[in-house]
Amino acid sequence: MVSDPCRIFLTLCTLTFTGTFCLLQGSPKVLLVSFDGFRWDYIYKFPTPNFHSIIEDGIHVKQVTNVFITKTYPNHYSMVTGLYAENHGIVANEMYDPVLNKTFSMDRMDIYDSEFWEEAVPIWFTNQYEGRKSGAAMWPGSDVNISGVYPSFYLPYNETVSFEYRVAKLIEWFTSNKPIHLGLLYWEEPDESGHLLGPDNPLMSYVITEVDNKLGHLVAELKKAGLWDTMNLIITSDHGMEQCSSDRVIELDNYVDKNLYTVVEHSPTVAILPKEGKLEDVYKALANAHPNMTVYKKEDIPERFHYLHNSRIQPILAVADLGWTILQNRSGRYLEGNHGYDNTEPNMHPLLVAHGPAFKRNVTKEAMTFTDLYPLLCHLLDIQPLPNNGSLSHVQDLLTSAAAQFLSDYGGQESYASIVGVFLGSVLALTFLLVFIKHVTRSQISAPQIEHPEITQPLLDV
Ligand SMILES: *[C@@H]1O[C@H](CO)[C@@H](O)[C@H](O)[C@H]1NC(C)=O
Ligand SMILES: *[C@@H]1O[C@H](CO)[C@@H](O)[C@H](O)[C@H]1NC(C)=O
Ligand SMILES: *[C@@H]1O[C@H](CO)[C@@H](O)[C@H](O)[C@H]1NC(C)=O
Ligand SMILES: *[C@@H]1O[C@H](CO)[C@@H](O)[C@H](O)[C@H]1NC(C)=O
Ligand SMILES: *[C@@H]1O[C@H](CO)[C@@H](O)[C@H](O)[C@H]1NC(C)=O
Ligand SMILES: [Zn+2]
Numbered sequence: 242m243v244s245d246p247c248r249i250f251l252t253l254c255t256l257t258f259t260g261t262f263c264l265l266q267g268s269p270k271v272l273l274v275s276f277d278g279f280r281w282d283y284i285y286k287f288p289t290p291n292f293h294s295i296i297e298d299g300i301h302v303k304q305v306t307n308v309f310i311t312k313t314y315p316n317h318y319s320m321v322t323g324l325y326a327e328n329h330g331i332v333a334n335e336m337y338d339p340v341l342n343k344t345f346s347m348d349r350m351d352i353y354d355s356e357f358w359e360e361a362v363p364i365w366f367t368n369q370y371e372g373r374k375s376g377a378a379m380w381p382g383s384d385v386n387i388s389g390v391y392p393s394f395y396l397p398y399n400e401t402v403s404f405e406y407r408v409a410k411l412i413e414w415f416t417s418n419k420p421i422h423l424g425l426l427y428w429e430e431p432d433e434s435g436h437l438l439g440p441d442n443p444l445m446s447y448v449i450t451e452v453d454n455k456l457g458h459l460v461a462e463l464k465k466a467g468l469w470d471t472m473n474l475i476i477t478s479d480h481g482m483e484q485c486s487s488d489r490v491i492e493l494d495n496y497v498d499k500n501l502y503t504v505v506e507h508s509p510t511v512a513i514l515p516k517e518g519k520l521e522d523v524y525k526a527l528a529n530a531h532p533n534m535t536v537y538k539k540e541d542i543p544e545r546f547h548y549l550h551n552s553r554i555q556p557i558l559a560v561a562d563l564g565w566t567i568l569q570n571r572s573g574r575y576l577e578g579n580h581g582y583d584n585t586e587p588n589m590h591p592l593l594v595a596h597g598p599a600f601k602r603n604v605t606k607e608a609m610t611f612t613d614l615y616p617l618l619c620h621l622l623d624i625q626p627l628p629n630n631g632s633l634s635h636v637q638d639l640l641t642s643a644a645a646q647f648l649s650d651y652g653g654q655e656s657y658a659s660i661v662g663v664f665l666g667s668v669l670a671l672t673f674l675l676v677f678i679k680h681v682t683r684s685q686i687s688a689p690q691i692e693h694p695e696i697t698q699p700l701l702d703v
Contacts, residue, residue, distance in 0.1 A: 278432025280435075280478075315334075317427075327551045367624050384397045475594075481580060481587075508561060617636050
């Protein structure tokens with residue numbers, strides 16, 4: 242029955258194309274979930290059975306060192322670019338760009354100016370560039386026109402949209418006949434309640450239980466949709482949360498004339514833009530003002546923060562010690578819980594748990610760096626990462642040997658030869674496939690297409 246070209250084609254498939262094909266065909270789908278402000282140790286302080294059941298059946302990174310400043314927008318953009326804030330350009334939740342003479346404000350939802358986002362290319366862009374589809378439910382930045390591209394499916398940001406609806410949309414996209422491979426899901430809790438109550442408040446128990454229930458709902462829905470066994474699910478957060486106190490407030494008005502500067506980003510890491518010619522005055526007034534506030538001129542910001550090379554980083558940065566709040570005066574907004582502090586502080590760290598065919602089971606890793614998440618996601622999606630500040634080799638130990646094997650074959654930074662090899666092999670096989678398709682069309686044999694409908698579809702899409 243099997244004709245010669247068919248046999249040649251199948252052999253080629255097996256020999257040169259296996260990796261690419263297997264990944265196209267069966268490539269596990271990836272869903273990245275962020276529960277905003279979920280501190281790494283909440284799972285030890287509060288009952289969280291759904292988190293624990295993922296941990297037993299998957300991997301657990303106890304603490305993730307996120308990027309400075311430990312706020313929502315910078316860290317969500319690092320997750321999808323693998324870059325430090327100075328490199329991806331979303332350096333704070335509130336920004337002023339002196340070159341563009343424009344402001345960016347999360348508080349005012351004034352974030353839609355593409356130019357703020359276009360210093361980097363998010364993973365959905367790369368995923369779609371390589372012919373895959375992506376879907377995002379309220380992920381920060383996913384409803385912004387970034388270099389002319391949106392996720393294939395996304396929801397315009399609206400915090401009143403329920404978690405259940407966001408999950409339903411993602412499942413719809415994952416199970417459509419042209420399914421997404423990359424899903425991104427964002428939920429505002431426990432950040433909102435953490436700010437309001439403070440993480441030490443016993444009421445946080447209800448908040449965390451509620452988040453754990455949301456996770457349970459997500460898992461149940463994935464199982465119901467038949468996605469659970471094939472999906473690589475990663476659950477993390479952008480940052481932790483610290484308990485503040487109204488006894489630990491630093492009032493700038495006590496030290497410097499408020500007419501000499503503007504506050505761009507707020508406590509606890511305050512970006513200060515001095516008025517024209519007032520840099521020295523403001524700096525001198527604040528430098529030794531309070532023992533729990535460290536004040537840097539931009540050029541003196543410690544290198545470990547990777548927070549210097551961007552015009553959106555203001556000339557003066559005042560960083561509060563953990564648990565301290567910096568306000569202009571007491572009329573400013575004081576929060577019981579806050580984040581944004583030094584990214585080496587454990588309380589600023591989220592956890593990361595994951596489950597799926599690529600991940601080991603019941604494995605715990607002490608720590609990882611947020612910038613390593615992006616190369617991991619790219620590896621799971623089988624797409625080529627853009628230059629970034631992470632490395633897959635740092636998180637390889639989370640993967641099953643089969644998933645990691647693929648890494649050493651195709652994904653390593655130095656494996657250009659094998660990438661070129663795969664590319665040439667693919668071109669060769671594609672040529673054969675086209676010849677083959679012509680052949681089967683003529684001779685009206687369609688068995689291979691019926692056998693491998695998922696293989697032929699993406700190729701014919703190209
Ligand atoms: C910056 O923009 C504001 C309006 O948003 C304008 O008043 C101001 O003159 C501009 N500054 C410069 C330096 O262009
Ligand atoms: C997105 O921005 C590009 C310019 O980068 C523009 O050409 C395009 O029309 C915009 N698309 C939408 C839907 O606004
Ligand atoms: C605040 O400053 C005092 C005096 O330098 C120091 O002893 C204390 O540890 C600081 N608090 C924090 C949270 O770092
Ligand atoms: C997970 O590993 C721990 C030890 O690391 C062991 O005590 C526990 O029984 C394991 N659980 C499962 C479900 O394999
Ligand atoms: C981070 O990655 C970007 C892009 O590759 C690079 O330009 C930058 O120098 C890197 N930063 C560090 C500290 O290595
Ligand atoms: Zn927050």
